Amino acid sequence: MTRTPVNVTVTGAAGQIGYALLFRIASGHLLGPDVPVNLRLLEIPQGLKAAEGTAMELDDCAFPLLRGIEITDDANKAFDGANVALLVGARPRTKGMERGDLLSANGGIFKPQGKAINDNAADDIKVLVVGNPANTNALIAQAAAPDVPAERFTAMTRLDHNRAISQLAAKTGAAVSDIKKLTIWGNHSATQYPDIFHAEVAGKNAAELVNDEAWLADTFIPTVAKRGAAIIEARGASSAASAANAAIDHVHTWVNGTAAGDWTSMGIPSDGSYGVPEGIISSFPVTTKDGKYEIVQGLEINDFSRARIDASVKELTEERDAVRELGLI
Ligand SMILES: NC(=O)c1ccc[n+]([C@@H]2O[C@H](COP(=O)([O-])OP(=O)(O)OC[C@H]3O[C@@H](n4cnc5c(N)ncnc54)[C@H](O)[C@@H]3O)[C@@H](O)[C@H]2O)c1
């Protein structure tokens, strides 16, 4: 049976994440090995020529699943009929710059893109915001798209989730595939809280196995939360291949489901669960099935976790208030 191609729009297609992302989408890693795709690449006018070069390379791969590529600087065209939108294009943080500084610079990008999604995308559109500050950019885009169900707007904390798995595997000597039920709470920023109290390492509770609160507080949490800055310091540019990989993981899991006995982390509009104010886009533990996600309920939150979740949520509410004052939501 021939499947109808899925329209996947990528903004910032000529950037470094775009370059690491597009080839994996076209080769079937985003949606599955039997799902054909049409790529729509949105760039600013200065980025169009480089996007055309990337499209030439995509052609040269002769990917069987890639049915078409369109390149444009017009958001209405880029999101026309889009089923999946990866909002990557933004101004990356550079050395010494705090993510809060990016709010106004990036707000101007995500409001019009949210409106273009509202007016043009397919009814089943799923949006992942990667461009920083990702959670609040997702909120801006979502607020500009009142006709799209709010839960379709998500922000990427999967890179943080993957980083935390890798650090925990290194500490315990376990394989990454043995680590389950890890959670990133809050903002994709240095205040995020990677939580191992419910995580399992080969079926054993991770926090009990590690049994080292000093390592948790002084090594694990800061290493995961500041990894983005450490990569900028080392590479002179923000993470690209690992970010693209996490974007692939996020959408693949959203569409294809979480494995039994595991969950993932996604930045999603809060429904008030775990005391996170309704409406802000915060990272939660979620399971996914049939293209929908649900927050994992009933987890006991200890005092150590509560203080850290609250701190990250406070930052998110401050970002929301700031963009509200700027008239962006
Ligand atoms: N959420 C995460 O985990 C995570 C991880 C890594 C990077 N990021 C963020 O992803 C974003 C992109 O990173 P990058 O390294 O690819 O940056 P980059 O500068 O290499 O590429 C960004 C691209 O976006 C384009 N662009 C800018 N404004 C645009 C607009 N209005 N419409 C369409 N395209 C536009 C630029 O022309 C450029 O080609 C940054 O904000 C970065 O901080 C997020």
Ligand SMILES: O=C(O)C[C@H](O)C(=O)O
């Ligand atoms: O913080 C950044 O700008 C870098 C990126 O979000 C990352 O986590 O690698």
